[in-house]
Amino acid sequence: MTMTDKSSYEVGAPNEQGYKTFTIGGFTFQRDEFFAHVAWPTGRHVMSIDTFLRALQRDVAWDFFYGTVNFDSVFGTVNHYGNVDMFAGRYNDAYRKAELDHVENFDSPMLRDAFKAMLDDWTNQTYDPFASPSETDKPFGVKNGSNTDAVTRRRIAAARMVGVPGDEEIRSDANGNPINRMFADVTQEEPTVEAEPGFESDVAAFNLFAYLSRSQVTWNPSVVSICKDSLFCPTTEEYILPVIHGNDRVEWFVQLSDEIIWDVQDRDTGAVRSKVVMRAGDVAAMPADIRHQGYSPKRSMLLVWENNSADLPELIATGRAPQYPIDF
Ligand code: PHB
Ligand code: FE
Numbered sequence: 001m002t003m004t005d006k007s008s009y010e011v012g013a014p015n016e017q018g019y020k021t022f023t024i025g026g027f028t029f030q031r032d033e034f035f036a037h038v039a040w041p042t043g044r045h046v047m048s049i050d051t052f053l054r055a056l057q058r059d060v061a062w063d064f065f066y067g068t069v070n071f072d073s074v075f076g077t078v079n080h081y082g083n084v085d086m087f088a089g090r091y092n093d094a095y096r097k098a099e100l101d102h103v104e105n106f107d108s109p110m111l112r113d114a115f116k117a118m119l120d121d122w123t124n125q126t127y128d129p130f131a132s133p134s135e136t137d138k139p140f141g142v143k144n145g146s147n148t149d150a151v152t153r154r155r156i157a158a159a160r161m162v163g164v165p166g167d168e169e170i171r172s173d174a175n176g177n178p179i180n181r182m183f184a185d186v187t188q189e190e191p192t193v194e195a196e197p198g199f200e201s202d203v204a205a206f207n208l209f210a211y212l213s214r215s216q217v218t219w220n221p222s223v224v225s226i227c228k229d230s231l232f233c234p235t236t237e238e239y240i241l242p243v244i245h246g247n248d249r250v251e252w253f254v255q256l257s258d259e260i261i262w263d264v265q266d267r268d269t270g271a272v273r274s275k276v277v278m279r280a281g282d283v284a285a286m287p288a289d290i291r292h293q294g295y296s297p298k299r300s301m302l303l304v305w306e307n308n309s310a311d312l313p314e315l316i317a318t319g320r321a322p323q324y325p326i327d328f
Pocket of ligand 1: 218219220235237241245251288304324
């Protein structure tokens with residue numbers, strides 16, 4: 001067995017199609033006109049570059065997110081908040097039974113840098129991995145420029161709440177956030193706030209529907225309000241959630257408009273657990289032992305409610321907190 005270097009990654013010269021090859025530990029990543037090719041000591045895997053870049057974009061922007069980010073049923077990452085497992089076949093029953101699965105652990109900063117560099121090199125100038133497929137060009141073809149502004153978007157995260165003085169701004173035409181084509185009918189009226197003198201910086205309100213109608217991206221929850229570990233992370237959705245998210249905690253969904261269909265599977269094996277259809281007004285809690293992927297036939301608004309407590313993964317993994325949120 002050869003020792004692989006875990007402290008840095010290697011970048012090879014551009015291939016025939018103009019894309020660089022990345023070596024991260026025992027994994028190598030190559031792209032061609034249509035596909036991402038991932039290889040590891042016991043196997044190799046091919047994904048559409050479309051699926052791969054949209055998942056990679058989320059993994060980078062969300063800093064490996066909560067728990068597991070499956071790019072598909074084979075490849076992905078598990079966040080240990082400081083270090084990250086990168087795996088192939090680890091959460092796939094067939095790979096496990098054939099003993100072909102592979103996992104390597106890396107310090108988060110190195111893997112983050114490697115993923116950022118790969119995302120930037122592999123994304124062409126007319127492709128935006130955060131956009132709905134109806135609102136961006138195709139990712140395919142030989143290397144054609146880059147789209148660094150799109151792939152390094154700042155992640156919105158309110159310190160208290162959107163609209164509070166000094167915090168994240170309410171969206172408007174003036175700050176570059178026009179109303180999306182699918183939300184032309186959403187009322188833009190803002191509430192009137194009459195704060196007592198001295199409380200101007202503490203009393204605030206905003207129209208969340210109007211705010212979301214002006215989101216330029218899809219499948220990208222951002223923190224609009226925070227109270228201790230309680231994070232309201234609404235998002236607008238169109239087409240498919242680019243990752244299959246494996247939870248390490250419970251999360252709540254409130255469907256604010258339209259409809260999303262969720263595929264829910266066992267987190268570790270991928271065995272089908274349920275199909276959930278959520279329509280406007282529906283509320284669901286995703287248990288802590290599943291993975292899920294959503295399908296939004298029409299641009300919709302979803303509130304993802306996260307418990308950000310750093311203690312939760314350990315409490316749940318050791319059985320001191322339940323896998324589900326509530327007993328009726
Ligand atoms: C989730 O994994 O729960 C999730 C991620 C991104 C979204 C919506 C839900 O846009
Ligand atoms: Fe999730």
